[in-house]
Amino acid sequence: MKSFLKSKGFREFLRIALALFIGLGLGFIITLFVSEDPINAYKSFLLGPLSRLNRIGDWLEESLTLILLGLTICIVFNASQWYIGVEGQMILGAMAAGIVSLYVPLPPAPRILLAFLAAMIVGALWGLIPALLKAYYNANELVTSLMLNTIALKLFEYVLKNFIMNEKSRSVSSESIGKEFRLGTFIPDLPFLHNIRELWIKQTSVTVMVYVVIAAVIVVYYLLYKTPFGYELRMVGINGKFARYGGINVNRAVIMSIMVSGIFAGLAGVHITLAIHNKLISNMTSGLGFEGINIAILASNNPLGVPIAGLLYGYLRAGSDVMERSSDVSRELVFVIQAMVLLLVTAERLLPVVRTRIAENQDSDNRNNGSKNAKQLKEEGESHVA
Amino acid sequence: MSLETVIRGIFSSLFIASVIRISTPIIFPAMGGLVAQVAGVPNMALEGIMNVGAFTGVMVSAFTGSIWLAILAGIIAGVLLALLLGVFHLHFKSDLFIAGLAANLMASGGTVFLLYIITGDKGNSSTVRSLSVPNVNIPLIKDIPFVGEILSGHPVFTYLAFFSVFLVYIFLYRTRFGTHLRAVGENPEAATTLGINVVRTRMIALAISGIFAALGGMNLSMAYLQLFQKEMAAGRGWIGIAAIHLGARKPVGVMLASILFGFADAISNQLGSLNIPSQLVQMIPYATTVVALAVYAIQQRQAALERMKKYQKEHIDSLAAEHQG
Structure with a gap:
């Protein structure tokens, strides 16, 4: 289980989930500003596709x-x-x-x-x-x-x-x-x-x-x-x-x-x-x-x-x-959310919470193994430069 | 209308004036993109920045009644989007290409989203009364028969666009910062060892590209037309990028490439009056771009091959000379 939490796939998943969460959060903030009834508008956005069979079909x-x-x-x-x-x-x-x-x-x-x-x-x-x-x-x-x-x-x-x-x-x-x-x-x-x-x-x-x-x-x-x-x-x-x-x-x-x-x-x-x-x-x-x-x-x-x-x-x-x-609220909101998610997902340096936690885990691993691979070394080098 | 009228139209002063007018919104983003590209940060968001600039200019002019405030706001909006791109690429290490596409997506979605909120319409801003920049009648020149019709009476932006070619040339090749900028683009590691701040230089280059692209957008919404339309840039940002490649990343070359596209566009407008299906005529500027890029790429490849051959020949000659000696 522990190795799964540290796997690259899981890390990617966590990053993407976080990006989506932030994107949707931003969408909600925008809705708050522009809508008379933001709660219902956002509810129809998030739950609407499941509300009827024909929408599930769509x-x-x-x-x-x-x-x-x-x-x-x-x-x-x-x-x-x-x-x-x-x-x-x-x-x-x-x-x-x-x-x-x-x-x-x-x-x-x-x-x-x-x-x-x-x-x-x-x-x-x-x-x-x-x-x-x-x-x-x-x-x-x-x-x-x-x-x-x-x-x-x-x-x-x-x-x-x-x-x-x-x-x-x-x-x-x-x-x-x-x-x-x-x-x-x-x-x-x-x-x-x-x-x-x-x-x-x-x-x-x-x-x-x-x-x-x-x-x-x-x-x-x-x-x-x-x-x-x-x-x-x-x-x-x-x-x-x-x-x-x-x-x-x-x-x-x-x-x-x-x-x-x-x-x-x-x-x-x-x-x-x-x-x-x-x-x-x-x-x-x-x-x-x-x-x-x-x-x-x-x-x-x-x-x-x-x-x-x-x-x-x-x-x-x-x-x-x-x-x-x-x-x-018009449907173009979804493009703004998508753009935000796209930016966040490709941002390697962003979403540091995930990164540092992984880095800590890897560090403890490295101590156990007594060796570092090249990629980690490179990453550390980069963080020093930054 | 007959072919004769079209041909006569092409050789008229109005046609040349229209080439100049149509080239303007390509020269702007192309110049901006050139500065960014030379600094090693090709800006793929020119299209989106044009849309944002066009939209902001129209809205601010409609609500403040001040054309200068509107231009300023449009430029600021364009720079902000370019800086967002810069922050994500330079600080958060986003892929520049993907981040650029994301910025475009945000711009095209965001402008329509706001347009709907402000005007209740998703297509254009015709319900709000926006302003347009004044046309300039150049004294003396405007009275010269043929030349006056070509050179005089264009919107301010058109003169600014051609002047910006000169500005960019001076900036890139005659100023200290321009030299730094080119150094950063050529070899960032070497530039760093010389004490040039690569991240800051590139950020400024992106901001400059934002200024130019926003001006290009405002040229569409405040000079070409007097309203904002959904997706107003309509591919001009991308054609600008094509012009940068075609112009070999030199200001004058890029300007000439932009004019080539303006020319193709103007031709397709002229042919529109003939009995040719409009869709085929509208392909002309895009097809010209592809053909021009292909021809340019083929030439480059041949030039490279020739250089290689020459080098090999020199190398063999020198080896032969050594043997004899």
């Missing part, structure tokens, strides 16, 4: 998108590629999935499969431009990927308005995708689950994407930690030069990290098209582009932490929607 749906985006960023950040072209990959993936589901004359099952495939391929290919520029010419992937996000969004709007848009509908959107071509509910059709299944279908649209997301988490974990590809990718992430001298093909690792991540951004696109909106509609991805970064950072770039972080931020986002509808 929360889970939102979280599935966020988890996929988190996985996307997790892959590129593990390779230390500051690539944030997720939004572009997602919107084009959504477009590909939507076009296949709307127009390709195939029976439901193969059509849905093709939609998945198309979105994954398009997501990966859209990453190719910044990936090649970065790998071969060292062009800043951050800027190129951001610019390509805007280009992808404009491309989507262009295709939507000129080729897909349903003339009769008032909003800029396609026709609804046929019921049989959407994703089914995630609860299997078993006799004893029948009633629950009916209830969930009626009130929510949580789909089989749940299983796809679970599989995706496992695949990314396996990919990063159990395959040569993942090893190379992480080595490049830790030290590119070292990796090159170690015989790793850095260019290939960089390109592959961005393209493989695009597959998962494409999946997120499938989810927003075939499960959430059930059609292609203007501004489908609004505000989701950077969420992946929040989640990957909260999960310390560990794919197994991504679902937890995704569910958490999905919960906060769903809660902020409930709060906006039932009180005078």
Whole structure:
């Protein structure tokens, strides 16, 4: 037990929990200032998503998108590629999935499969431009990927308005995708689950994407930690030069990290098209582009932490929607809280309570072992300098 | 409208004036970002600082009725956000890139949050009456036919933006502190041994980037338009960062890169009158950025290769000379 309390994982957990606590506390203070009825506003924010079945559904749906985006960023950040072209990959993936589901004359099952495939391929290919520029010419992937996000969004709007848009509908959107071509509910059709299944279908649209997301988490974990590809990718992430001298093909690792991540951004696109909106509609991805970064950072770039972080931020986002509808506080509060948490989580020196306690524990350990490892020495050195 | 009108439009004085006007809100954040980048602390929060500056300027001008107070408040707000970034990076050891993104998130969420509280609207601030900075008509020059239309009659900020290029150049290359700042960016350890306070220097560099980015934001909300809109910077902060790369981290180069983007933007505005789908036309500035970055990166790589070859050749030559001798 004692060793568990001192483990790195637990320390991380404590740090993140504290950051969240401070972030939410700050949110409450802001609410106190701006709301007529701060207690109820904050209550609807914190408890709202659980208050009704359809809200639980909203929360889970939102979280599935966020988890996929988190996985996307997790892959590129593990390779230390500051690539944030997720939004572009997602919107084009959504477009590909939507076009296949709307127009390709195939029976439901193969059509849905093709939609998945198309979105994954398009997501990966859209990453190719910044990936090649970065790998071969060292062009800043951050800027190129951001610019390509805007280009992808404009491309989507262009295709939507000129080729897909349903003339009769008032909003800029396609026709609804046929019921049989959407994703089914995630609860299997078993006799004893029948009633629950009916209830969930009626009130929510949580789909089989749940299983796809679970599989995706496992695949990314396996990919990063159990395959040569993942090893190379992480080595490049830790030290590119070292990796090159170690015989790793850095260019290939960089390109592959961005393209493989695009597959998962494409999946997120499938989810927003075939499960959430059930059609292609203007501004489908609004505000989701950077969420992946929040989640990957909260999960310390560990794919197994991504679902937890995704569910958490999905919960906060769903809660902020409930709060906006039932009180005078607008949902943008959640961005301020998220930003605060992001700052606190990455602040290595902050949250000293945790650090000193751990340091004390380690000190006593060291005395017992009579040796210090290099990292502790370095940390001590840093604290002396400070 | 025909292509001919568009082409005629491009060669008119109004078009050149519009390039100047559109370049202004890119030059500001680019100059700020340049100072921070040269000091070794690339500021990724330029976009957010622009939004905060734009918002604060509009609100303070609406409630105090003083344009100068508004500009001052906008600058202070921008500097505060930049310093928040600095405190988290330099003192609490946050990753600068992530902290910058967090600052952006805070800025875009926070401005809309406050906008809703103050005006009851989430889209823009049109319900409050905010002010705009005066336009400057330069005496004598304004009467010269073609040149006058190009150079005269712009908002104060536009002249300030181009003047700031000169200021940043002088600051970085002709002042003691600027030299320290570059030293800190080149090699912080060496600078420390010379007694330069790295943390303080970088903090000041970030604050300066905050001033410029806030001015860029206010140029949007108090000159370009006379109100604040949600996400007003609309990617200009990021384009500014692209301009820093493209301009090889030199003030004049960065200014020229900014003007290139202004030019692409102005072209896309002109083409908007043609029968081309607007979404495709709107891609032009962003596509230009990507292409320009790619071309620049390819050139850099080739220059590096050539240097390497030259060095190798010299090395082999000198070895051969030794052998003979």
